[in-house]
Amino acid sequence: MSELDAALETFAQEAEELLTEMEDSLLILEDTPDDSETINSVFRAMHTIKGSSGLFGFNLIVAFTHEAETILDQVRNGERSIDASLISTLLSCKDHTIKLLEFCFESPDADLPEDLQQTGDILIEQLTGQAKQEQLAVTTGTTEIENEGGDLSADNWLISLDFQQDALRNGMDPLSFIRYLKTLGEIKQILTSTPDLPSGNDMDPESCYLQFKILFKSDADKQTIEEVFEFASDDCDIKILPPDSQVEHYLNLLNTQTEEHVSLLGEMLIEAGAITKNDIDKALDAQSKQDPEQNEPAKPLGEILVEQQVIQQPVVEEALKKQEKTRQKVATESSYIRVDSNKLGQLINLVGELVISGAAMNLMVERHGLADVEEVATSMNTLVSDIRDTALELRMVQIGETFSRFRRVVRDVSKELSKDIELTISGGESELDKTVVEKINDPLTHLIRNSLDHGIESPEQRVQAGKPATGNISLNAFHESGHIVIQIIDDGAGLDSEKIVAKAINNGLITSAEEMSQQEIFNLIFEAGLSTKQQASSLSGRGVGMDVVKRNIEALRGSVNIDSIAGQGTTITIHLPLTLAIIDGFMVKTEHERYIIPLSMVEECVEMDAQEYEIDEIQHYVNLRGEVMPYLRLGDYFQNRKSHSKTGRESLVVVRFGQTKAGFVVDELLGEHQTVIKPLGKVFQSLKGITGATVLGDGNVALILDVQGLIRHATKNKQRIPSQLTSVA
């Protein structure tokens, strides 16, 4: 055994003894943590092993025991306290040291196996990690708070003050500002540092070398906090970093900013309160001070702001995103031109005339059999119909803007009624003619106010009914076969059909409700003089509105329907034509009169002798391939002079409006026709079954059918006849 081996042997023994002693001491410390002699013996164990290991070249052990020794030294000096968790970590350290020793004795020059290395790392982390936390609580050193205070920065402002040397000479007392700061909130922690303090003779006792980092808890906004240091701004470098909890607040504010024009990044951030004008000025200053000779592109302002620690990265990112979005929006907006809507109206009128003269020309071409002109006429027809579509599209606007106006209505009214109501909007991108949009605003307002007032219950009633206290009204729009459908859906109490019936009988609207469907009963509320709410309120009035609403909608060639489930809510559905000017029509003829049916409502046409359907003349229904629907003989309805000898076969045109279908029996099908709608004069406005007229190519007038009204009539016929029959029988 060489001398070195002998020494090693001694070391092994000594280490074993020391570690055993260390374990004993640690266990004693668990009961008497303040016993300085015991702490000393634990320290000594690590200290001695470290020293001896160094002599033998066991650097692994040196490295590990050094960490433990450092901690124990702090404990010994009273810089940190010893507690249960530290004791258990130290016990593990002792075990680990034994393993390290065993390993080093067996293979002195080998690398440490991974598992040992890992255990060591974890233990060191535990030791130093604990140490760091402790230190923050007791020292006033120059620790960087940002790195450690993950939870501290969450709702605290971080204010960095770096006073210039002239501050005191200018009468600025750092302490006064900090005292004043306390009037705005709570100072959680102040770290004072003097990194620039020169030593000895270089130090000027009149100069200020102080730097402060302040964790500050306050509800004040950034501007207010900055104003505290207003006077010091010349003599102090001030950085105010908002708490992390504010970041979300700023993000929200950024999102609510208008998108009308592209703002500068700085302006957006100032508006959100995330930074102050001062921050921007400094950042701009820094930006302009960049060395122009380096030929590098100027650093983005956002980057400088983050670098200067006045704002968090995510806020800048969000602002930039928002800026880009606005820029795009403004860019698309700027490609619009504003046109007087009267001019557009004029254009559409002219296009209408063009369509009519086009039709006239077609007729002439046909009548004179001009084969060579026909081709030209056809291509012109295509162009005319393209022009028509484009012209009409010019007036198409999205309904979304009209919808979003109701946000305010809902907000105000629900406040007035002390109800809690949300508005959900969908389908705002659906387009329809501007003239229709303008005219639908009032009826919609009325219907929504009605839903707010009568539909949605008070929060108490809602909770009692087991519904969420917040009511919901949703506005929905979508396209359906040449129409736009607008729905107002509330999740309120629903309609009380019994009340409606009682009231309707009371007011003489109906005599009994026996034969009425639920839907028909609900639709009674659109009749004049019916209000089910006992007390009329200032909002929905006394039932003088719903019939007006219905009239207004029908004046737009639309319809309104209501459906409701008691306790679950009400749905009001409005069908509106997309445009009031020109439509694709389907022309039919009975006797000598020609009629136009809007093409979008035509389902199919069937010839009378096709055996596909049978007409029940008595019960007034038609059976089309098994489907039963009411029908109407247009010639009879309009009381056209009947020629006694029937020349041709009759045809059936199947029309659909919403969910209802009906058949119109006509003498002749004339085919598609571009129809320019001309309103009827006042004299004819009360005529039923007709919504307008159009001028045909030959100068004659054709009437445009009110399909919806005719379907209703046909449906009534179908129901009335059987009941009359039974009464006769």
Place this chain on the structure above:
Amino acid sequence: MAKTIMIVDDSASIRQVVGIALKSAGYDVLEACDGKDALSKLTGQKIHLIITDVNMPNMDGITFVTEAKKLPQYKFTPMMMLTTEAGTDKKMAGKAAGAKAWLTKPFQPPTLMAAVSKLVLP
């Protein structure tokens, strides 16, 4: 011991209102009606804050601040300028002379107290 604040203004009413506000907050107040008057009152005093108007007869505020800063005794004394809204130039001139704090006229007593308490406590 209460801190002493000197108010220099040629308007007696301003001196009075400022004096009342400061006294009720616990400060001792010295008044002077212009720069010259103020300079003559500086000696033998311990003043913790000087609030001075800019436009005054005999000696204006900026000259006064410059002169006062030359006195070793007042080297560290904070000085506050009373400026008008349009007087950005004056503000800069005041800052250059050594009056780092300012208050824009017209002001209400609470604003005055907030500004003062950033500099000295009673």
